[in-house]
Amino acid sequence: MEVLRRNNVTVSGHLDAPPMVFAHGFGCDQGMWRYVAPAFEQTHRVVLFDQVGAGGSDLSAYDPAKYSRLEGYASDVVEIVQALDLRPVTFVGHSVSAMIGVLAAAERPELFERLVLVGPSPRYVDDVDYRGGFTADEIEELLETMDGNYLGWSAHIAPVIMGVPGRPELASELTSSFCRTDPTIARRFARTTFLSDNRADLSRVQTPSLVVQCRDDVIAPLEVGQYVSERLRDCHLAVLDATGHCPNLSAPDQLVAAMRQYLPAA
Amino acid sequence: MTSVPADDARAQDARAGDAWDGAPCGLLVLAMDGAVLRANSTLLSWVGRSPEQVPGLRMSDLLSVGGRIYWETHLAPLLHVEQRLDEIALELRTSDGRMPVLVSATVTQAVDGRPATVHVAVSSSHERSRYERELLSARSAAEASERRVQVLQQTTAALSRALGVSAVADALLAAALGPLGAASATVWVAEREGGLHRLSGDEAFLPDSRLLLHERTAVRDGERVVVPLHGQSALQGLLAVTPRPDAGAEPVDLEVLTAIGQHCGLALDRAKLYEHSAGVARELQHSLLAVAAPADARFSIATTYRPGVEMLEVGGDWHDTFLVDGSVLGVVVGDVVGRGLRAASAMGQLRSAVRAIAAPGVGPARLLSRLDHFVEQVEAAGMATVAYGELDLASGRFQYSCAGHPPPLLLPARGQPRFLWDGRSVPLGAYVHPGARSEAELQLDPGDRLLLYTDGLVERRDEGIDDRLVQLLQAASAVRMLPLEGAVASLTAAMLEGEQVRDDVCVLLLSWGSLEFEHQLSADLTALAGTRGALSAWLLGRGVREQVANDVVLAASEAVANAAEHGAGWDRDAAVRLQVRLVLDRGAGEVVVVVRDSGRWRPPVSSLERGRGLSIMRGLVDDVSVDSEAGGTTVVLRRQLQQDAS
Numbered sequence: 001m002e003v004l005r006r007n008n009v010t011v012s013g014h015l016d017a018p019p020m021v022f023a024h025g026f027g028c029d030q031g032m033w034r035y036v037a038p039a040f041e042q043t044h045r046v047v048l049f050d051q052v053g054a055g056g057s058d059l060s061a062y063d064p065a066k067y068s069r070l071e072g073y074a075s076d077v078v079e080i081v082q083a084l085d086l087r088p089v090t091f092v093g094h095s096v097s098a099m100i101g102v103l104a105a106a107e108r109p110e111l112f113e114r115l116v117l118v119g120p121s122p123r124y125v126d127d128v129d130y131r132g133g134f135t136a137d138e139i140e141e142l143l144e145t146m147d148g149n150y151l152g153w154s155a156h157i158a159p160v161i162m163g164v165p166g167r168p169e170l171a172s173e174l175t176s177s178f179c180r181t182d183p184t185i186a187r188r189f190a191r192t193t194f195l196s197d198n199r200a201d202l203s204r205v206q207t208p209s210l211v212v213q214c215r216d217d218v219i220a221p222l223e224v225g226q227y228v229s230e231r232l233r234d235c236h237l238a239v240l241d242a243t244g245h246c247p248n249l250s251a252p253d254q255l256v257a258a259m260r261q262y263l264p265a266a
Numbered sequence: 267m268t269s270v271p272a273d274d275a276r277a278q279d280a281r282a283g284d285a286w287d288g289a290p291c292g293l294l295v296l297a298m299d300g301a302v303l304r305a306n307s308t309l310l311s312w313v314g315r316s317p318e319q320v321p322g323l324r325m326s327d328l329l330s331v332g333g334r335i336y337w338e339t340h341l342a343p344l345l346h347v348e349q350r351l352d353e354i355a356l357e358l359r360t361s362d363g364r365m366p367v368l369v370s371a372t373v374t375q376a377v378d379g380r381p382a383t384v385h386v387a388v389s390s391s392h393e394r395s396r397y398e399r400e401l402l403s404a405r406s407a408a409e410a411s412e413r414r415v416q417v418l419q420q421t422t423a424a425l426s427r428a429l430g431v432s433a434v435a436d437a438l439l440a441a442a443l444g445p446l447g448a449a450s451a452t453v454w455v456a457e458r459e460g461g462l463h464r465l466s467g468d469e470a471f472l473p474d475s476r477l478l479l480h481e482r483t484a485v486r487d488g489e490r491v492v493v494p495l496h497g498q499s500a501l502q503g504l505l506a507v508t509p510r511p512d513a514g515a516e517p518v519d520l521e522v523l524t525a526i527g528q529h530c531g532l533a534l535d536r537a538k539l540y541e542h543s544a545g546v547a548r549e550l551q552h553s554l555l556a557v558a559a560p561a562d563a564r565f566s567i568a569t570t571y572r573p574g575v576e577m578l579e580v581g582g583d584w585h586d587t588f589l590v591d592g593s594v595l596g597v598v599v600g601d602v603v604g605r606g607l608r609a610a611s612a613m614g615q616l617r618s619a620v621r622a623i624a625a626p627g628v629g630p631a632r633l634l635s636r637l638d639h640f641v642e643q644v645e646a647a648g649m650a651t652v653a654y655g656e657l658d659l660a661s662g663r664f665q666y667s668c669a670g671h672p673p674p675l676l677l678p679a680r681g682q683p684r685f686l687w688d689g690r691s692v693p694l695g696a697y698v699h700p701g702a703r704s705e706a707e708l709q710l711d712p713g714d715r716l717l718l719y720t721d722g723l724v725e726r727r728d729e730g731i732d733d734r735l736v737q738l739l740q741a742a743s744a745v746r747m748l749p750l751e752g753a754v755a756s757l758t759a760a761m762l763e764g765e766q767v768r769d770d771v772c773v774l775l776l777s778w779g780s781l782e783f784e785h786q787l788s789a790d791l792t793a794l795a796g797t798r799g800a801l802s803a804w805l806l807g808r809g810v811r812e813q814v815a816n817d818v819v820l821a822a823s824e825a826v827a828n829a830a831e832h833g834a835g836w837d838r839d840a841a842v843r844l845q846v847r848l849v850l851d852r853g854a855g856e857v858v859v860v861v862r863d864s865g866r867w868r869p870p871v872s873s874l875e876r877g878r879g880l881s882i883m884r885g886l887v888d889d890v891s892v893d894s895e896a897g898g899t900t901v902v903l904r905r906q907l908q909q910d911a912s
Contacts, residue, residue, distance in 0.1 A: 027339030031347065065447075068514030095339070138331040192514030194335075218326050219338050243299040243324070245338040249346040250299055 003083040007049040007076060008056035011084070013041035018113070019086040020044040023077065025095025025119070026193045029055025032094060035252035040259075044090070049080055051097070053185035062185055070096070070196050074103035081111045088113035090263065094248055095119050095219070096193040098211075099201075102232075106204035115209035116259055119245055120228045121220040122199040130199070133221045139194050143187075202231040209235045210262040212247065212255060219245040236262055292367070292388035297381065300325045300342060309388060314361035325386070330357040330364045345384060349373040355391065355398070366391050414522050417445040421526050425533040430544075431455060434537045435503075438495075438530050442507050446523070449510040455503040455534065484523035491518050493527040495534060502534035544580065547607040548573075551580045554614050559587045564659040565595060565778050568750040570758050572771040574722070581770035582609035582650070583720045584617050588624070593659050596624045599718035599774050600652040601671070612646035616694075620654065630654050630667035630689065631705035637669070638703075641695040648695035653718050662710035662778055667703060669694050672721055672735075675742055679713030679781060683742040685735065712779025712808070713848065715750075717742060722771035723761050737761065749784075749845055749860070750777055781808065781848040789830045789840040789863075798823055801846060808848055810857065810907065818905050821886035822846065822859045825901045828879050829863040832899075840864055848907075859887075859903040 003009070010030070013020075020040055024032040030048040037046050050057040051073055066072035077100060081089055090113055093101035098120030105112040124132045125139050134142075209232050213225030222239065229237035238258040242251035286293060292309030296302055302323040310317060313328050326334040333356040341351055351371040357364040368391045376382040421441040428434040435453040442451035457463045484493040493505040505527060509518045559567045569585050582602025590596045598620050602613045616637070623636045633654055641647040653674055655666035666674060666686065670693030673685040688706030710716075724734040741760040745753040754775045762768065783804045785797045798819055805815040822844060829842045845860040883890045887905040894900075 025339070028343050032343060034347070064514070064516075065510075065512075068510065068512035070513075134331065141330070142332040142335055188514050192512070195513035197513075216324075217338075218324075218334055243301065244342055246343050246346075249343050 001083050003076075003079045006052060006058045006061045007080055008058075009047060009049040009080055009084070011045065011047050012037075013044050013046040015045055017044045019047060019084070019089045021047040021049075021077070021081065021086075021089045021091050023049070023091065023093040023097035023100060024051065024054070025093075025097050026189055027095070031055070032246065032248050033092075034249075036092075036248050036256055039252075039256045045086075047080070047084065047086070047089075051189075052076060053182060053189055059182055059185070062182075064188060067188065068192055070100050070103055070192060070198060073097075073100045074107065077101065077104040078108050078111060081108075086111075090114045090116065092116040092259070093118065093120075095121075095245065096196075099196070099198050102201055102205055103198065105207040106201055109206045112207045114263065115205070115207050116212065116262070117209060117228065118212045118248060118255065119214065119217055119220040119225070120211060121224045122202060122228060123197040124194045124219075125197075127197075130227070131221070131223060133219065133224060134194070142194065143191060199231075202228060203233075205232055207234075210259070211235060211237045212258050213237065213239050214242045214244060214247050214251070215239055216243040217245050238262065291390075292386075294325070294384075294386040294388065296325055296371075296384040296386060298346075298373070298384065300337070302328075303383065312360060312365060312388075312390075313358055328358055330359050333357050345371060345373060358388070366394075366396075368394070414519065417441075417522055418525055418529075420445055422529045425529055428533065429537065430541050431534060431537045434530065434533045437533075438505060438526070441526065442505060446507070446518075446526075447510060447516060448507040448518070450508045452506045453503060454506070456501055482524075484520045484527060486520075491520065491523060493523045495527050495531040497531045497535035502531045502538075505530070543607050547580045547610040550607070550614060551584075551610045554610075554617060555584060557586070560589050560595070562589075562595075562659060565657070565776060566750050566782060566784075567774065567776050568754040569774045570754050570771075571773075572722075572758065572762070574768055574770045580610050581605050581722075582613040583722065583770045583772035584613050585718070585772050585774040586617055586620065587774070587776075588621055590624045590656055591626045594626065595657045595659055596620070596654070597657065597716070597718060597774065597776055598652060598654045599671070599720060599772060600650055600654075601720045601772070602647055602650040604646065608646050612644060612650070615644050616640070616647045616650060616652075620652075624656075629705060630656060630665050631703040634667050634669050634691070634694070634703040637694050649693045650695075651693045651721075655716070655718075657710070657716075657776070657778060659778070662712070662714070664708045664710055664716070664778075665705055666708070667691070667705040669703070670696070672719060672724055675717040675719075675738065676708070677715040677717060677742050677746055679711055679715075683717075683739050683746070685739075710778045713781035714778055715746075715753075716776045716778075717757075718774045718776070720770065720772040722769035723758070723773060725769065726765065734761075747847075747849055747858075749782060749847060750775055783844075783846040785844045787826060787830070787842045787844065789842060791827065791830050794823065794826060797826075797844065801844075804846070805848075805857070810848070814857070814905060814907060817886040818846070818857055818859060818903075821883045821903050821905070822861065824879055824882050824886075825859065825861040825903060829861050829899065829901065855907040857905050857907060859901075859905075861901045861903075862898055864898040 008030070022030065022033045022037055024030050029050045033048060037048060040046055052067065053059065053062045063072070077091070088111060091101040091105065093099075093115070095118070098117035099122060101112075101115050101117065102120070105115055121132060123130065124134050125136050126132050126134065211225050211229040211232070213220070213222055215222065225237060225239070229235045238261075240247050240251055240254045240258065242254055244250050247255045287307040289306060289308060292312055293306040294302060294309060295304040302320055302325060305315075305320055305323075307317075310320075315323070326337050329337055336356070341354060344351060350373065351369060354369045356367055356369050358367050367388045369386060369388050371384050371386040374383050374385060421437075424437040424441060425434060428437040435455060438453050439451055442448045452464060454464050481494050482496065484491050489508060491507045491509065493507065494501060495503040495505060505523075507518065507523065509515065555571055567587055571583070571585070574581060582604060583600070585599045586596075587598075588596050600613070600616060602609045602616060619637060619640045620633065623633050623640075628636075634652065637652065641650065651671040652669045653666065653671040655664055655674065657664045667689045668674070669691055673687050673690070675683055675685055677683045686706065686708065689704050691703050724731060724738055726734055738761060741757045744760070745756045748756060754773055758771065758773055762771065783801055785793075785800065787793050787797060801822060802815055802819045805818060806812065810818075826842055826844055841864065843862045845862075847858045847860075849856050849858060880890065883903060887903045889904040891902045892899065893902070
């Protein structure tokens, strides 16, 4: 099917088990779930996909206007759930994809059983009475740096990582997937991610949810996780004893445990 | 493990310490979660920290904001998966700004209960990054300039294709919402009186034009960007653009908008000039075509002129009828090559020339030969096509000649329509031998009609001319029973149905020995007695038997009286129209009476009264139908003619 090819959808686990959809955030691709998704293959039907523009997705499907809003990505999630004809899913979204899941569930609540939001942030830029973790100038600096293509955000990141002297076996794996992003798309995705403000969408969600938050995360600080969990209707907050923005790689066991504790026993 | 003498061990430690702190690059050891475990003095001096500050420090604390996000979203995941990083360009946050560096790192696996660590080497890359920055900024400047050139090219091409002012505004709007990526846009055009007039777009706000009079570039006005459209000598209008609010949308490029505004101002200059000249040409053409045909009971004429669709400039089509002498009618339909003022004025000259040359004893062929001489003087009239004919109103003899023009169509009162393919020669000014113009002759019967038209009626991009001529025959057959005006309107509509782009169309339909009687009466019916007499004489004069004529006149009078009473309500200013047409077919025929008023029939005062009128009519004719519409009521009476009728 067109949607499944477009988003490089892969399905594993038990066909009859409750479906669980994993969505990766800004930066890499579905490989981000390599230590987490297998843990649910015994109990769930596990669905992984790449956001359009990332990993093995169909780059020709990248429409700048559509993907200049998180709603564009949210409609893809809805299409994937529909294309697989899944019963209401447990949606696990990391980073910006947590908010993408929030938008999708607000729009089509009947498709979503539960939301697991890992390191969510409804707005990265500070505002009156709101601390997102970044000042407007800092985001501008980030975007300028990216626009200048200077930090190695894109064009030369992949070749440099690929050309690991003496370890040619790495090259093929890297070219094929992890963190490979078209520079123009990466720049646009950064704008969409860091300049969106979806705080007002939190109250539209009916779906029960779990927010998983690292103790120390410079991208999505603890208080942002608290902000999100307080504004979602039926929400639990789990704080992991871990640092960084990617507990799915740095603390997968803790993340899996927190999810198992929250989800009904299968 | 072999034992090492204590002195040697101390010396080795000291040497290791020298190598660590004295290295010309920054060195770090991190925990897998990014916490800094050790940092050498080179690195600490770069970031302006002391060794005491190391505990609690994290790798991302050392980086600029961009680098920090990059570390958390890309590099930390990569280290986990690939176990190493090579020569990643980042920036350190230093006490006086940012310092470009290259970072390489490897993960040392957990051994003997010691957790895995990350060894990081940081080398300064001032020179290299300056060079790279220059390269990259040159490249992105080139890319940006290429994008701009593309947008500019697309937009200016669209602007120069647009003919009129509103087409220019539409092209600008399309560019703003398309390649320029605006969420909404509005175009305002300066009016002659000095104000601004919103031409297209959906925003209601009116920008301050006084400010823009002095502004030559696109300026921000709150959320909007306002772009002045300056022509050569005046502000021609302005464009207001609202950028898309989406987080990922590209920012608006003011320089491109300014450049497009300049192009558009000049395009508006040109469009206004063009519309002015097109307007003059249209006026000229209208005044030339508005001349009334001569009035004579022996013939009737209906004409139509349809300007081209999607073509602003008038074409050089014309039609004309005039008396050559008291009993000969000159009929002409012609088409001058080209469009606009030049074509319209050439048409006017040619039209006058036809009238001036036509005289008793000249005839169609010689008239065209003299026109050939004329167009030698009037270059713009060269290659014009003309169908010219002279009709003897007394006898019905029709002489005609066609200079490169589509053939006239004969619609006989009896029988099927046919094209007149004789008397043909080349367009004006294209002749080879003097005197090569030919003419042909035809005898009309009373009630016969002739259709003259320009090529716009039959030429169509997607169909061959032969097919179209067949269609014209069919369309003419279908309308042969209709009164003259209705026949022209229906035929033209049928031929032009569904046509998107077409040339001007000029159609003239002439009826001789007219089998049509038409009178218009005011609703007070003061003229009814006279009309009855005229109708009776007309019917008898065309061979209708006296009994039939009397019945028809009586029924028609009843219908007219009904129309005056119920439709017009005796309103003196309202009118009732009486049309009578004889339809003659081989061996039989019918007379059709059409009475039309402009009102709705009121309910009759009593049904007895109305019933009486209708029953009188039914007793006199074969068929009565009443059709009431919003625009008025039409009564149609039909009475068969016997074999001896005509």
